[in-house]
Amino acid sequence: MKSTEQHNGSPASDGGPDASNPFDAAFDAFKKMRDSGLESWAKVMTQWVNTDAYAKSSGAVIDWYLTATAPFRQLVQKTAEQTLIQLNMPTRGDVINVAERLTHIEMALDDLAANLEPRRPPRGAKES
């Protein structure tokens, strides 16, 4: 699993604001204030996402979405499947079955190849 916690690169050592420039100084002060605010906000949010209330609400959103979209999803799936059958074309299920069988064939071939394959001599051994 991932997040962007190292998304930011290393802190800058050059190219910083010019303290003698009033615009830069004001901008620098704004950034410090912004960062401080973000830090506090981040702490609050990180604590909040680790609560039962957040887990319950995020679970409810996913559940609502899946329930709401289920009829549409099923309709599309059923229509597509019936259309493909009428056109005498393979359905998604047929393709999945073929793909699974191909993987099983691949495994059998892999076992055969492993039995037939000459083993590479250990590094440093003299080739005959």
Place this chain on the structure above:
Amino acid sequence: MAQSKPSERGGLGDKVKNMMDRTKTLLRVTTTKAPIAQTPKELIWALNKAKLYRYTPVVPPEKRHPMPLLLVFALMNRSSILDLRPGNSFVEYMVRQGYDLYLLDWGVPGPEDKNLKLEDYVLEYMRRAIRKMKAVSGSDSFSLLGWCIGAILTTVYAALRPASGLKNLILLTAPLDFSNRDAITLARMTDERYFDVDKVISAYGNMPGELMDYGAKALKPVENFLGSYLRLLDNLDKPKVVEGWHAMNTWVNDGIPIAGAFYRELITDLYRQNRLINGTLSVRGEKVDLSQIRANLLVVIAEDDHITPPCQSETVVTKVGSEDKTLIRVPGGHIGIMAGSGAVKGTWPQINAWLGPRSD
């Protein structure tokens, strides 16, 4: 990319040009993919979507470690994080240290892979990939490095096949123990009271990468959805920071689905029932007994890991049967300890220092 510093330029024209350069840089890094996973490698084996690569050695044979090392990453992200970009690549570093390095890339599961389970990944894919690696390297002994979910897979393999020739097992940010549920935010989010895993899997077949990505980012919402972009804006004049951000952003936004059946096992057997540590996990009828692990063990914990908190990786050390076991704590987060700017002087040399003497 922007090259100039605002403070070095005085005129209005220069300021406008500088602003345009920054805008171009911003557009480029947020709308394009950075070239990642550049270390030369050769495809030596494939099964379904899985591929086994061997990295091209750069060290003379007499200076190489004879024992091959297989990298196993998580199922829901691209393994390219191990080889992010030249100069910031664990793979590149290890190849230069003389390791005969292999990568098991799981690929992207399709609808036809929704029934893949833990047993398939460990006893079919990993077993075969390791057999191939042994044949190619000519070595019966080998080392395994598993990261995140990859650490679950390698741990289960090590427990089920202790006589396979596995000599060294390295677990990075390994989510193995789910007993301290209050400390594991993802465990709370996937609690059976709130999250219906069967409903998600029956709707999608596989667990969509976007949902996994959202779940991981939601653990630190301000940092991930806002802070990261603000820091990019602040550093647009610094090519090194910008290119690092670009590479990481490319990886972060390239999530992949996870096979439905495996995801269900992950949530029910591990997150909810903690079966691996409890000793009640079975894979294809075989009990997964951690005390069967005899390989030398290195557990690497990220001190600031919010995805796999340290408590999830600590217990395994007390459960395995290995005599030689080491646990190290590294400053940084779940991904940062291996791909952050400090990894080259922090985590990587520590792994090399541990593994090197055990690989000869």
